[in-house]
Amino acid sequence: xxxxxxxxxxxxxxxxxxxxxxxxxxxNTAGRYKNSYIGFAWHLxxxxxxxxxxYITFTAIRPRPLEDFWxxxxxxxxxVTFISSSLRGRAVVGNAKYITKMKxxxxxVIVASVLTDYLTVVFAYxxxxxxxxxSGQYVNWGGMAFLVVxxxxxxxxxxxxxFLVSTVTVFVKDVGYFMSVAMxxxxxxxxxxxxxxxxxGLLGAIVWYNPFTYFVxxxxxxxxxxxxxxxxxxxMSVILAFSFLLVGSMxxxxxxxxxxxxx
Amino acid sequence: xxxxxxxxxxxxxxxxxxxxxxxxxxxxKLNKMVxxxxxxxxxxxxxxxxxxxxxGRNGCGKSTFLKIVSQIVEPDEGTVEVKGKxxxxxxxxxxxxxxxxxxxxxxxxxxxxxxPRKEVLAHIDDIIEYSDLGVFIDxxxxxxxxxxxxxxxxxxxxxxDADIFLVDEALSTGDMAFASKASEHLKNLVRSGKTVxxxxxxxxxxxxxxxxxxxxxxxxxxxxxxxxxxxxxYTRSINDSVEETMSLAKGxxxxxxxxxxxxxxxxxxxxxxxxxxxxxxxxxxxxxHPMAMSELADILLSxxxxxxxxxxxxxxxxNGSYDARRKYSTMKGADRKExxxxxxxxxxxxESGFPYDLYNCGNLLFKTAMTRxxxxxxxxxxxxxxxxxxxDANIPLAQMYREGTGVDRDIGxxxxxxxxxxxxxxxxxxxxxxxxFLEGKYxxxxxxxxxxWFLRSALTGNxxxxxxxxxxxxxxxxxxxxxxxxxxxxxxxxxxxxxxxRKIAMETMRKRHMSDPRYNDILKAASMSYDVNSMVTxxxxxxxxxxxxxxxxxxxxxxxxxxIAAGAPRTRLAEIYLEEGSTDYxxxxxxxxxxxxxxxxxxxxxxxLAMIYKEGKICEKDMxxxxxxxxxxxxxxxRDAKALVQGKRPKESDKDFKKGDPGKGKAKEQGKKKKSSKxxxxxxxxEDSSKE
Numbered sequence: 022x023x024x025x026x027x028x029x030x031x032x033x034x035x036x037x038x039x040x041x042x043x044x045x046x047x048x049n050t051a052g053r054y055k056n057s058y059i060g061f062a063w064h065l066x067x068x069x070x071x072x073x074x075x076y077i078t079f080t081a082i083r084p085r086p087l088e089d090f091w092x093x094x095x096x097x098x099x100x101v102t103f104i105s106s107s108l109r110g111r112a113v114v115g116n117a118k119y120i121t122k123m124k125x126x127x128x129x130v131i132v133a134s135v136l137t138d139y140l141t142v143v144f145a146y147x148x149x150x151x152x153x154x155x156s157g158q159y160v161n162w163g164g165m166a167f168l169v170v171x172x173x174x175x176x177x178x179x180x181x182x183x184f185l186v187s188t189v190t191v192f193v194k195d196v197g198y199f200m201s202v203a204m205x206x207x208x209x210x211x212x213x214x215x216x217x218x219x220x221x222g223l224l225g226a227i228v229w230y231n232p233f234t235y236f237v238x239x240x241x242x243x244x245x246x247x248x249x250x251x252x253x254x255x256x257m258s259v260i261l262a263f264s265f266l267l268v269g270s271m272x273x274x275x276x277x278x279x280x281x282x283x284x
Numbered sequence: 285x286x287x288x289x290x291x292x293x294x295x296x297x298x299x300x301x302x303x304x305x306x307x308x309x310x311x312x313k314l315n316k317m318v319x320x321x322x323x324x325x326x327x328x329x330x331x332x333x334x335x336x337x338x339x340g341r342n343g344c345g346k347s348t349f350l351k352i353v354s355q356i357v358e359p360d361e362g363t364v365e366v367k368g369k370x371x372x373x374x375x376x377x378x379x380x381x382x383x384x385x386x387x388x389x390x391x392x393x394x395x396x397x398x399x400p401r402k403e404v405l406a407h408i409d410d411i412i413e414y415s416d417l418g419v420f421i422d423x424x425x426x427x428x429x430x431x432x433x434x435x436x437x438x439x440x441x442x443x444x445d446a447d448i449f450l451v452d453e454a455l456s457t458g459d460m461a462f463a464s465k466a467s468e469h470l471k472n473l474v475r476s477g478k479t480v481x482x483x484x485x486x487x488x489x490x491x492x493x494x495x496x497x498x499x500x501x502x503x504x505x506x507x508x509x510x511x512x513x514x515x516x517x518y519t520r521s522i523n524d525s526v527e528e529t530m531s532l533a534k535g536x537x538x539x540x541x542x543x544x545x546x547x548x549x550x551x552x553x554x555x556x557x558x559x560x561x562x563x564x565x566x567x568x569x570x571x572x573h574p575m576a577m578s579e580l581a582d583i584l585l586s587x588x589x590x591x592x593x594x595x596x597x598x599x600x601x602x603n604g605s606y607d608a609r610r611k612y613s614t615m616k617g618a619d620r621k622e623x624x625x626x627x628x629x630x631x632x633x634x635e636s637g638f639p640y641d642l643y644n645c646g647n648l649l650f651k652t653a654m655t656r657x658x659x660x661x662x663x664x665x666x667x668x669x670x671x672x673x674x675x676d677a678n679i680p681l682a683q684m685y686r687e688g689t690g691v692d693r694d695i696g697x698x699x700x701x702x703x704x705x706x707x708x709x710x711x712x713x714x715x716x717x718x719x720x721f722l723e724g725k726y727x728x729x730x731x732x733x734x735x736x737w738f739l740r741s742a743l744t745g746n747x748x749x750x751x752x753x754x755x756x757x758x759x760x761x762x763x764x765x766x767x768x769x770x771x772x773x774x775x776x777x778x779x780x781x782x783x784x785x786r787k788i789a790m791e792t793m794r795k796r797h798m799s800d801p802r803y804n805d806i807l808k809a810a811s812m813s814y815d816v817n818s819m820v821t822x823x824x825x826x827x828x829x830x831x832x833x834x835x836x837x838x839x840x841x842x843x844x845x846x847x848i849a850a851g852a853p854r855t856r857l858a859e860i861y862l863e864e865g866s867t868d869y870x871x872x873x874x875x876x877x878x879x880x881x882x883x884x885x886x887x888x889x890x891x892x893l894a895m896i897y898k899e900g901k902i903c904e905k906d907m908x909x910x911x912x913x914x915x916x917x918x919x920x921x922x923r924d925a926k927a928l929v930q931g932k933r934p935k936e937s938d939k940d941f942k943k944g945d946p947g948k949g950k951a952k953e954q955g956k957k958k959k960s961s962k963x964x965x966x967x968x969x970x971e972d973s974s975k976e
């Protein structure tokens with residue numbers, strides 16, 4: 022079966038088993054914070070805290086602070102946190118007991134874990150947009166409409182990454198640990214708290230090689246600058262999303278049969 | 285393929301990669317992998333309506349087999365064809381979320397089986413009822429015992445719709461009642477045209493539940509046939525293999541150690557060796573294997589070590605060996621000489637050949653037998669009496685066949701002669717047979733047969749059997765559930781056993797002979813009819829091992845039942861759950877129990893709660909509640925509480941309190957010198973209600 026029709030079949034499988042998918046997502050969200058007081062909000066604490074710290078730090082240090090720096094920060098921080106958490110590669114290993122004991126389309130564990138993180142970013146964005154609207158900032162409605170598309174593209178991109186990393190982690194455990202280290206590094210070379218135009222030297226040379234940059238910049242364009250995103254960014258987002266999905270799923274489907282034995 | 289064949293496996297091959305055992309020693313870095321075959325050309329057809337038990341040694345591939353059938357694992361070679369939808373329950377506790385309540389977990393897990401939420405909610409009350417979890421259903425699953433978890437899991441499965449059910453080691457946890465309910469459910473599934481495959485290490489479960497069994501060994505199906513036959517063959521192979529027994533015995537299994545000693549005794553597969561026989565007997569006796577203790581005592585007695593033999597007999601008797609009980613009572617009891625004389629008289633009488641005399645003589649010899657020769661002689665008299673139609677003789681005879689005393693062990697024969705006697709109308713034989721079939725310890729468990737005999741015995745007016753019939757009818761064991769009939773039998777039973785006379789009898793017994801075995805029987809009967817005092821006494825007996833085999837589960841179980849009826853046992857039950865480090869440790873449950881006990885006016889529970897709120901270890905510290913409960917307890921006359929309120933140190937002699945927290949609580953209390961100015965509660969008349 023060629024990769025694309027395999028993907029289509031898989032999408033259908035996941036849709037047919039959406040009850041299982043939603044049960045897993047609910048287990049990941051509601052279950053994780055059961056019996057805690059603020060529950061799901063724990064998911065948001067870290068990015069919010071980062072935004073506050075960065076805001077204070079950079080408004081104090083910068084000679085000429087960026088206007089409405091908090092919008093810039095929150096437009097970038099949430100997606101980056103999301104992408105890095107979906108790249109931890111724990112989706113398959115962490116759900117070993119389902120993989121080895123249950124007959125179901127195994128890609129569901131990947132979709133479920135990405136979807137769990139994704140809910141956070143959507144939730145946070147709704148909040149950010151509300152604040153933007155309430156504080157009377159300029160809003161580009163075309164851009165806002167494209168935001169939805171871009172969020173979906175980011176979801177597809179993360180799905181692809183997760184397919185890839187989770188599969189490799191099953192066979193080489195080190196990859197999982199490596200990814201959590203790498204994500205720290207990638208955070209610092211993604212324009213969340215600096216402008217791409219400010220990036221000089223080494224950072225300036227590598228910043229566009231970081232796939233996260235394209236997504237984050239698209240969000241900056243829409244939310245911070247209030248413009249329709251630059252066409253280059255759009256094209257790159259599409260290319261990145263689908264190529265990662267294709268490669269990731271090919272790797273996943275090639276190796277998934279061996280999961281129950283290896284886990 | 286044939287229409288009725290639902291699973292068809294042909295030429296299945298599967299191997300796993302394992303680290304090469306040749307090079308593994310210490311040099312794991314070189315882990316070169318080699319193929320290890322699990323299945324090598326396995327063929328199997330399973331038809332609709334079968335319950336198939338799968339057995340085999342650990343690691344023979346039972347679980348892998350189920351995984352292949354459920355298409356989780358792909359075979360290397362061969363074909364697996366499955367018709368119909370599969371529900372696999374390969375691990376009962378899979379997918380439970382500890383922090384979520386039992387109810388939420390039912391929904392979650394049903395969804396994992398693909399059942400929409402709406403449908404689950406429509407059935408959830410049935411599921412909860414089936415699980416028997418009652419009030420615990422809204423507590424987080426992490427507080428459940430493993431038995432409760434598997435009950436919950438199994439109840440969810442009951443609602444799953446599929447054609448083929450694969451169950452891995454499911455019925456092995458959970459209590460007896462639930463296991464039989466679960467196996468009933470599997471049987472019902474099969475009746476409605478479903479197919480069930482399950483693995484278990486419990487041979488009894490497979491025999492009881494399955495129609496067919498498959499024994500996997502040497503990478504293929506080693507034997508396939510009716511469950512009884514396969515299980516027997518499997519058990520024999522495990523028992524007979526000396527190597528197997530040796531390794532089990534070295535691993536500390538007392539029954540294997542005993543078996544090994546018999547191998548050395550009889551020269552079965554090994555050379556005869558008295559020293560080795562003795563060694564393994566000693567080992568097994570050390571682990572309280574009743575038959576080993578009894579046999580070791582026999583040897584010691586012949587060596588002249590009367591003292592140790594006696595104590596071993598006693599221990600064995602306490603562990604349930606009838607043989608040892610007889611021997612012990614004979615040793616302790618009447619004068620040996622007297623018995624010998626009596627025996628001679630009986631022998632003389634038996635010369636006449638009258639069955640009654642033959643029976644009496646045989647029975648006496650049997651009851652006082654010390655050596656195998658005695659048994660053989662008793663067996664001779666008894667079988668003669670039985671041949672002449674004296675059916676009472678069949679009961680000891682059946683026991684001899686069952687235990688292998690005086691005659692070779694032969695369960696089939698034992699059943700045959702017991703049922704023969706029962707058939708001819710002997711009520712004692714009926715009840716004995718029924719008990720044995722229900723217990724399933726010596727005879728193969730067969731509730732239907734047990735019910736049949738209980739019913740016949742009950743019809744002749746035997747109250748115990750009437751009670752049993754009622755119980756079996758009401759819980760649907762061995763017969764169809766029929767509350768109405770059950771009630772009729774309960775009424776018949778109670779009219780036979782007039783309640784008051786029973787209570788009077790019990791009081792008299794209690795005063796006279798605490799050690800009288802009949803006292804225990806009455807206690808049991810009374811606690812079955814929910815007499816709280818009897819339940820607590822019986823429970824205590826189980827816990828202390830006084831007059832009974834020590835049985836903690838039975839203790840907890842009885843206390844649970846008793847605490848439904850009264851407050852005081854609830855406090856004691858809570859103490860069990862509060863014991864740190866024990867398997868029962870469950871503070872949430874304990875708190876609930878304590879609150880309800882306090883609510884029903886138990887002052888000890890109030891005092892206990894006061895201490896818990898002060899400590900703040902298992903719940904949040906709350907001095908207000910502490911003071912409140914302390915005052916309440918003191919007002920109700922709890923001495924410790926009074927002492928605390930008055931700023932004195934509580935008395936040390938406190939029996940109801942077990943080890944643990946209270947001591948610490950007191951110690952802290954003493955250091956602080958409580959200055960509470962709560963008025964002394966002298967006005968109340970109530971005695972400490974927690975005293976039994």
